[in-house]
Amino acid sequence: MNSVIHGQNIKVAVTNKVLLENISFQVNEGDYLCIVGPNGAGKSSLIKAIMGILPLSHGQLLINQHAITSYSQKQLAKQVSYVPQANGRTLPFTVKEFVAMARYPFHSAMSEWQPLDQQAVEQAFAITNTEQFADRQISTLSGGECQRVMIAAALCQQSPILLLDEPTSFLDPHHQVEVHKLIRELNQQHQITIIEVSHDINHASQHSKQILALKEGQSLWQGPASEFLEKDRLHSLYEQAFIFLNHPQTGAIIALPDEQL
Amino acid sequence: MTQSHRLLLITVLSLSVVLLSPLLGIDHPVSAEIKRQIMFEIRIPRVIFAFVAGAGLALCGMVFQAMFNNPLATPFTLGVASGASLGAAIYVSLGLSFSLLGIDGTSFSAFLGALIAISIVYGISHFRQGFSTETLLLTGVAISFFFSSLILFTQYLSNVTDSFRILRWLMGELSIVGYQDLMQLLPFVTLCVAVIIWLSRELNLLMAGDDIALSRGVAVKQTRYLLFFITSLCVGAIVALCGPIGFIGMMVPHICRLIIGSDHRWLTPATLMFGGGFLVFCDTIARLIIAPAEIPVGVITTLLGGPFFLWLLIRIRSKTA
Numbered sequence: 063m064n065s066v067i068h069g070q071n072i073k074v075a076v077t078n079k080v081l082l083e084n085i086s087f088q089v090n091e092g093d094y095l096c097i098v099g100p101n102g103a104g105k106s107s108l109i110k111a112i113m114g115i116l117p118l119s120h121g122q123l124l125i126n127q128h129a130i131t132s133y134s135q136k137q138l139a140k141q142v143s144y145v146p147q148a149n150g151r152t153l154p155f156t157v158k159e160f161v162a163m164a165r166y167p168f169h170s171a172m173s174e175w176q177p178l179d180q181q182a183v184e185q186a187f188a189i190t191n192t193e194q195f196a197d198r199q200i201s202t203l204s205g206g207e208c209q210r211v212m213i214a215a216a217l218c219q220q221s222p223i224l225l226l227d228e229p230t231s232f233l234d235p236h237h238q239v240e241v242h243k244l245i246r247e248l249n250q251q252h253q254i255t256i257i258e259v260s261h262d263i264n265h266a267s268q269h270s271k272q273i274l275a276l277k278e279g280q281s282l283w284q285g286p287a288s289e290f291l292e293k294d295r296l297h298s299l300y301e302q303a304f305i306f307l308n309h310p311q312t313g314a315i316i317a318l319p320d321e322q323l
Numbered sequence: 324m325t326q327s328h329r330l331l332l333i334t335v336l337s338l339s340v341v342l343l344s345p346l347l348g349i350d351h352p353v354s355a356e357i358k359r360q361i362m363f364e365i366r367i368p369r370v371i372f373a374f375v376a377g378a379g380l381a382l383c384g385m386v387f388q389a390m391f392n393n394p395l396a397t398p399f400t401l402g403v404a405s406g407a408s409l410g411a412a413i414y415v416s417l418g419l420s421f422s423l424l425g426i427d428g429t430s431f432s433a434f435l436g437a438l439i440a441i442s443i444v445y446g447i448s449h450f451r452q453g454f455s456t457e458t459l460l461l462t463g464v465a466i467s468f469f470f471s472s473l474i475l476f477t478q479y480l481s482n483v484t485d486s487f488r489i490l491r492w493l494m495g496e497l498s499i500v501g502y503q504d505l506m507q508l509l510p511f512v513t514l515c516v517a518v519i520i521w522l523s524r525e526l527n528l529l530m531a532g533d534d535i536a537l538s539r540g541v542a543v544k545q546t547r548y549l550l551f552f553i554t555s556l557c558v559g560a561i562v563a564l565c566g567p568i569g570f571i572g573m574m575v576p577h578i579c580r581l582i583i584g585s586d587h588r589w590l591t592p593a594t595l596m597f598g599g600g601f602l603v604f605c606d607t608i609a610r611l612i613i614a615p616a617e618i619p620v621g622v623i624t625t626l627l628g629g630p631f632f633l634w635l636l637i638r639i640r641s642k643t644a
Binding site: 114115135136138140143144153159163164167169216219 | 521522523527530535540584585586
């Protein structure tokens with residue numbers, strides 16, 4: 063298996079505040095990694111470091127065996143794309159304009175729009191089923207529609223790695239299922255390597271392949287997703303007791319917060 | 324109506340104002356020769372100058388609004404224009420006189436003042452993460468007040484003639500004579516326009532926020548530095564020559580956005596045309612309203628801009644509430 067992202071002893075600090083320390087992890091081609099952990103654990107910071115938004119203060123981050131610092135921002139955008147935490151609804155653009163803007167890394171200042179660009183936009187619309195509101199203003203979309211548009215824009219970049227920061231946090235259950243399904247499809251049918259930050263531990267353990275659990279900027283556990291749900295581990299991660307039961311339909315283990323403790 | 328139609332409409336409107344303006348108010352009983360002279364040596368350079376200055380101010384405002392993602396953020400509200408004014412005021416009151424590469428020392432001092440002001444704003448906005456736009460605007464207001472006091476102080480220390488010169492110029496006026504002033508301005512605004520057109524895609528992505536811009540491949544920091552530098556240059560050159568003409572940079576791009584949308588590939592030419600035409604329009608009013616005397620054009624733009632600013636503020640408040 064090819065390692066597409068390899069972090070070695072990563073440290074991220076912003077104005078002397080340490081956000082991440084001593085993080086080492088590896089993501090292979092076609093992997094689906096979920097980053098979990100309590101609020102303030104550094105999950106978003108790790109994603110932002112991989113996207114080149116936050117600089118490393120120590121350690122190495124290899125993207126396709128090359129140090130992230132050796133990429134220009136444009137070159138990096140061809141390898142990695144990013145769906146930020148829900149905030150898009152104030153953008154003053156139409157859906158089509160916003161999605162097309164993601165072709166930026168393939169253009170120089172005066173280059174013309176190519177058939178290849180058009181293809182990428184149409185493909186992104188088709189995968190995310192967003193074609194029908196292409197001409198609407200982003201500000202008029204519902205939360206679920208907006209999140210699909212954000213994913214469409216990231217896909218339009220056609221990068222082999224996709225980062226998602228809590229893509230379902232502000233969605234109702236129906237739209238959560240819809241977006242989770244879309245992410246699995248991208249991973250399984252389109253062979254896109256996924257790294258997702260999530261607060262939904264049941265979704266993470268059932269749908270992702272690998273899990274990285276962060277706490278207070280440190281790596282607490284990493285391993286196969288199917289082994290993640292374990293009593294002591296969850297307790298030390300969230301400082302909360304959990305009880306376990308089986309999903310009546312799929313038989314998968316489900317963790318629920320223990321209300322009596 | 325498609326975007327190209329809208330742009331065409333703005334362009335036609337703006338150019339007709341430019342063409343009409345020199346013809347207005349020339350009906351004094353003077354000889355044909357003097358009329359010709361007024362037309363070619365005063366009116367036409369003045370109209371072209373007003374157009375270039377207006378376009379430059381509007382574009383710099385547009386860039387600031389895009390970079391800070393707020394319609395109230397402009398070189399004027401963030402204190403950059405006051406920085407430029409202070410630079411120029413110090414130059415005048417010290418009685419300095421030099422030029423470099425054919426560019427007047429006033430422009431250099433104004434440019435330096437603008438650059439210092441923008442560095443302070445930028446520095447403070449990066450001091451802490453999660454910096455709100457309200458704090459940014461208040462910083463700008465504080466910087467403006469600070470520099471205004473320094474300008475008053477400079478004025479107080481100067482002799483009566485210089486003091487009056489500074490005062491008159493602070494009101495923002497366009498009573499220039501001849502083409503040499505135009506030549507002091509044109510290179511800066513042209514450079515600024517070229518860079519802004521070149522960075523249209525980057526400006527679009529910056530409007531979506533730094534994180535998205537970075538993830539799409541924009542080298543945000545470098546782009547920002549370049550834009551700050553180039554707008555400081557442009558605002559400095561304009562302020563040095565005609566004083567801080569307020570509010571154009573806020574009103575024009577906002578109106579253009581309502582007409583043509585936020586895509587900078589359309590917004591930039593629209594703002595350029597509208598800004599130029601608008602300042603020519605205001606200057607024509609300033610020239611005609613109490614003719615043969617004229618009032619400083621900055622008074623007109625500020626009289627129009629003040630209410631507009633309040634309207635915008637209320638609109639934003641009611642939107643976010």
